[in-house]
Amino acid sequence: MANVLHKAIWNWIEVFPSEFVHLCQTQKRMEGEPHILFDICHSLATDNKRRAVFWPLQTMLLILCPDILLNAAMTDARNNLSKKAQFLEALKKSLRNKSLMDIAARCYVDVCKASTYVSKNDTSALRHIVPEIENELKVCFLSHLPPTFSSEDILTYHTFFPLCTFRSYCSRLKDHMLIAME
Numbered sequence: 001m002a003n004v005l006h007k008a009i010w011n012w013i014e015v016f017p018s019e020f021v022h023l024c025q026t027q028k029r030m031e032g033e034p035h036i037l038f039d040i041c042h043s044l045a046t047d048n049k050r051r052a053v054f055w056p057l058q059t060m061l062l063i064l065c066p067d068i069l070l071n072a073a074m075t076d077a078r079n080n081l082s083k084k085a086q087f088l089e090a091l092k093k094s095l096r097n098k099s100l101m102d103i104a105a106r107c108y109v110d111v112c113k114a115s116t117y118v119s120k121n122d123t124s125a126l127r128h129i130v131p132e133i134e135n136e137l138k139v140c141f142l143s144h145l146p147p148t149f150s151s152e153d154i155l156t157y158h159t160f161f162p163l164c165t166f167r168s169y170c171s172r173l174k175d176h177m178l179i180a181m182e
Contacts, residue, residue: 002041002057009060010110017117024117024124029065035084037061042083052103058087059107063114063126070125088129095136105140108133 013020023030038061045054062069062084072084094104112134115126 002053005037006057006060009057009064013114013117020114020117021119023064024066024126025122027067027070027123027125029067034061034064035068038065038087039083042087048099048103051100055087055091055103055107056110059091059110062087063111066125070128073125073129092133092136095133095140101140105137108137112137 029035038058041054041058041061045051045058062072068084072082072088075082075085091104091107094100095108097104111126112130115124115130118124118126120127
């Protein structure tokens with residue numbers, strides 16, 4: 001069910017981008033209490049197998065709550081008992097943990113991709129988070145490739161999927177920049 005909800009949120013963003021942009025600009029959360037579903041998922045993500053299922057959904061649920069996302073991103077998770085701030089801190093730490101790296105990278109790629117829908121001039125939470133994680137994501141993906149990587153080498157799904165999504169994000173960002181320059 002978590003994968004279906006993750007995909008449904010992306011479908012909404014891609015089909016109704018102006019509504020998503022408006023949500024981000026108003027810094028209010030989407031109706032339907034996505035932050036409560038986040039808390040439920042947070043309590044279920046108790047081990048790495050469950051984190052692989054719930055973390056991508058939790059990321060998308062936070063994206064639907066720009067006010068909470070900004071607050072969580074701006075606070076220090078060590079001094080904050082907020083589950084959302086702790087989640088963001090866990091994602092950041094997980095990029096350096098081999099067993100959770102792929103999951104965290106997938107979540108951050110979702111954040112980067114969602115940020116391409118929001119203007120660079122907006123004070124969106126997404127625009128605040130992306131600069132912090134963009135370089136770490138690049139390092140993460142490059143560290144997965146062996147030094148003698150060739151196109152004939154096969155990557156695992158968990159590495160290949162975020163890498164392709166990140167490339168898609170970079171391409172979308174480049175297109176956004178070209179349109180803005182016109």
